[in-house]
Amino acid sequence: MITELKSVRDVWKKMPTERHARIFLEQAIWAGDRFCPHCGSLRSTRLRGDTTRAGLYQCAEKECRRQFTVTTKTPLHATKLDLRIWIAAMFLVLTSSKGISSVVMARILGVNQKTAWKLGHAIRELMDDREGIAGQLSGVVEVDEAFVGGKPKFKHGVKNKRGRGTGKPIVLVAAARNGQARAVLVPNAQGRTMGPVIKDWIDLGSVMITDKNSTYKKIGTAFAGHMTVQHNKHEYADRRTGAHINTAEAVNAVVQRALIGVYHRLGRQHLQRYLDEILWRWNHRVPTTKVRTRKSASGHASAETTTVWKPIPVVDQMRGLLRCAVGREMRRTPAWGLRWP
Ligand SMILES: [Zn+2]
Structure with missing residues (x-):
């Protein structure tokens, strides 16, 4: 299980093949309980065979029987990109404290700017808490x-x-x-x-x-x-x-x-x-206490504590992000655009 990603390069180091990225997404999106994105059933089987697409499953419910992968009905729906590009894009959005432009993202990922722009919006699509998981503010x-x-x-x-x-x-x-x-x-x-x-x-x-x-x-x-x-x-x-x-x-x-x-x-x-x-x-920051020793003019040392807010580890943020991915399908139109079904 991948617990840390330190750089974009680290994505390719820890996920040497696209299969690794797929497994990472399956763990994050399904959190151990694979479910059919069409009907929600927990009963499904993996489809095997030389001509079968990677990571394809079929729902075992009689009324459904539909096929799906981990990206079905998510903002990654029907993507043709290497899944590692998606994970690297998430890494960039989550770790750029002032946001990242599609121009810069395109250059780092080696995709064209239109693609980077759409990647950015697909990731932002996961960022609002429309399920209200975070709960109400209090205090x-x-x-x-x-x-x-x-x-x-x-x-x-x-x-x-x-x-x-x-x-x-x-x-x-x-x-x-x-x-x-x-x-x-x-x-x-x-x-x-x-x-x-x-x-x-x-x-x-x-x-x-x-x-x-x-x-x-x-x-x-x-x-x-x-x-x-x-x-x-x-x-x-x-x-x-x-x-x-x-x-x-x-x-x-x-x-x-x-x-x-x-x-x-x-x-x-x-x-x-x-x-x-x-x-x-x-x-997605946590407070950490920093202790500094200060020396006064007279030579006395005193400890000073300050609270520093630090982002939580990026892999944990990705899991949080992907937890609500199913149901947030976004269609990328061939022209410069996005639409929501
Ligand atoms: Zn189903």
């Missing part, structure tokens, strides 16, 4: 919203619209202090739009922290507690209560940095997928 949860693309460019003599009313896409972010966060594109910053999303994300027994925006007032009454900060007046933490939304702002900062350029190039329709990718990375 102290900060909520904030931001406009994608930041402030408009300064132009002499032109008073730019700020914030609400600029027509820019809005990203709603919720970040728990324990390292878990959610983000979604919302069409507007109205209470009836954001309220249901927030209540769906956050356990009602939590304490929500937001800025003083009146929209949050009503939403806040649903939770066990609601604290506010006036962060637009350079008040980063409420002096009296210590409440702050620095975590949510940190998520938003990562989102803004990653989306610079991307939004203008790709437009709105792919934005949520990029958000899912950015949030995936945020949610």
